[in-house]
Amino acid sequence: MTSPQEELLPTTRRALLHRIAAAQSEGRAPSLAAAVVRGGRTVWHGARTSVAGPAPDEEVQYRIGSITKTFTAVLVLRLREEGLVDLGDPLEKHLPGTGAGEATLVELLAHTGGLAAESPAPWWERTPGSLRPELADVLGERPLLHPAGRRHHYSNPGYTLLGALVEKVRGASWEEVLRREVLDPLGLSRTGVRPRAPHADGWAVHPWADVLLAEPVEDLGRMAPAGQLWSTTGDLARFAVFLMGGDDQVLSAESVREMRVPAAPAAAADVADGSAYGLGLQIQQRDGRLLVGHSGSLPGFLANLTLAVDDDVAAVVLANCTSGPPLGAVGADLVRIVAEAEPRIPGPWRPLPEADPFELELTGQWYWGTHAFVLRLTADRGVSLGPLAGGGRRSGFRANGDGTWTGLEGYYAGEPLRAVRRPDGTVSHLDLGSFVFTRQPYEEGASVPGGVDPRGWRGWRGIG
Structure with a gap:
């Protein structure tokens, strides 16, 4: 364990375990692992499993899908902090000839660039990235479905373009830049583009029978900045700490705060639940609590990262199934359990050192x-x-x-x-x-x- 579980009350720990046990059982997940962060470190880890494989502790890798987008957003904001780009720049200024260059960097980050949700067939999540070696193969003949900046339309190709931007400006591969500028400085040694043992296997669970089907594991190639990464509850817990407070080695606290501010309106279908999107982060009001983070899915895997910054609590939930437990709801419940059972103790009031x-x-x-x-x-x-x-x-x-x-x-x-x-x-x-x-x-x-x-x-x- 990263830190002793005694830091949470026994009743809180039992409530957390009960929540993930119910999620794994009712969602029929082969395995489910979770962690809770408070005060800048992991204070609880729990897991449930029903199949052969490595025990899902804090070091076992799962695929995290679109949580990868948050990492890519951090790389783009690093470019902005260094003065190499401005978020208001059109993509064409730095990456000409894509056919989607009128979209600005901030629009791509917030999914308001007007791009299609997916790349052209065949289905990119289940086929080799070698089928899409060029950006044109990712974008297709009609990359823009909507006027840039007019509406929120979630786009995987949009983050492929942001990854290509990082490569162009840095003169190195997205993978290399990510390792050098984010993963290594934050100590995320178990996060990467390819699985390293111990890791969970991805499964599909039959909707009407308790049987399993192995899912393919594809290298996504050009689409990697949108969903390639593998990680662990331990590494994502450390990443959550960074997203709540920043780290001067990687990104300032001010830029991290900017990521958590809505930059795109809620889509019409999302208005009822108060959701929005920031810069590489999903934002939601749930039970009166502001939650930020990201979800992720790829064949065989589900992932969720949820932060309640005002409560100083975050949760990570990972499962190795294509569909099943609603991990967004599970993550929100883990945060709520800790925030309500053991509310944050305010820091002591202190007077100013001097008065002007x-x-x-x-x-x-x-x-x-x-x-x-x-x-x-x-x-x-x-x-x-x-x-x-x-x-x-x-x-x-x-x-x-x-x-x-x-x-x-x-x-x-x-x-x-x-x-x-x-x-x-x-x-x-x-x-x-x-x-x-x-x-x-x-x-x-x-x-x-x-x-x-x-x-x-x-x-x-x-x-x-």
Whole structure:
């Protein structure tokens, strides 16, 4: 075990075991392995098996299918952090001649590039990648089914293009770049493009009889960046830690946060369950909890990675069957069990090491028109601004080091906040993306656009 299971209460461990046992039994999976992460490390591992083969511990490999896309997204964002690409760049700028070059990198990452969901026949998941040696073989004669940027349409060929982009910019194979830039730095020694013993065998389970059929294992070739990888619960648990906090060796915490933000609207069929897609990550609201991660499937295998960042809990679930247990629901339940049975203990409150008198002067109540807001100075040397009571627009703001701040969330994301001072140095108002916040509602003498009626506030007798 990566860490002793005693870190979870016995009742929690039993509830986790019961959940995966029910999933393996009811889903008729030959084997199912799972892990739970909390506090930056694995705190529980469990497995159930019914067939001959290696005991599914944390080192046994399963194929993880489309979770591979999250790894590919990390490689693209690394290029962006190094200034080699911009996510708004059209693909044509870096990889000309594909026929899908009008799609931008961010659209490909979020599956809004308009590309087809699959490559042309034969079925790429069950045939050798040697049948599709060139990008043209992956994209076909009609790569775009929808206008780029107009709708979310999940696309495996889109991630093939992103893998080809990585190869073009780096001058090395996708596999080599992935190993050098992500797998090795994160210590994911049991993750790779080909299975290495011990690994599970992939099976199809007959829908109406308790019998098995061995599934083929194909090298996906050009389609590898969309679904080739094999991994373990141990390695994916470490990858989950990275996706929650970043790692300066691989990708900054800020870029990892960006991956977890919706970049594509929910498809019409997904609106009911509140799902969306970020940059290489699926996003879902479930039972009032925001979950991010990715699912995966290839013939003989199912996989799921689920993170609840606010609860500091993540779950990995792997099975060696083509269909069966709903691993997305299982992963969400494992997270919920831990988050509800042993909720995250808040860190201790700590005061600021020092207080800037100019920043301290800005704290307290402000008004946007007649709406009351409060500005607070936070321990990370930023500020937060939100309604004094009830719902409404709110955000944290990152200090820019020059007396201004930049919004981090929601309506105010990316918007500039600054304090406007009078000639004598006193604060006149706050300017938030041209919105004026004053100390009193429509404060007399403040620079309120449109001006303030000089007759002031009146009761009903003064109207007319």
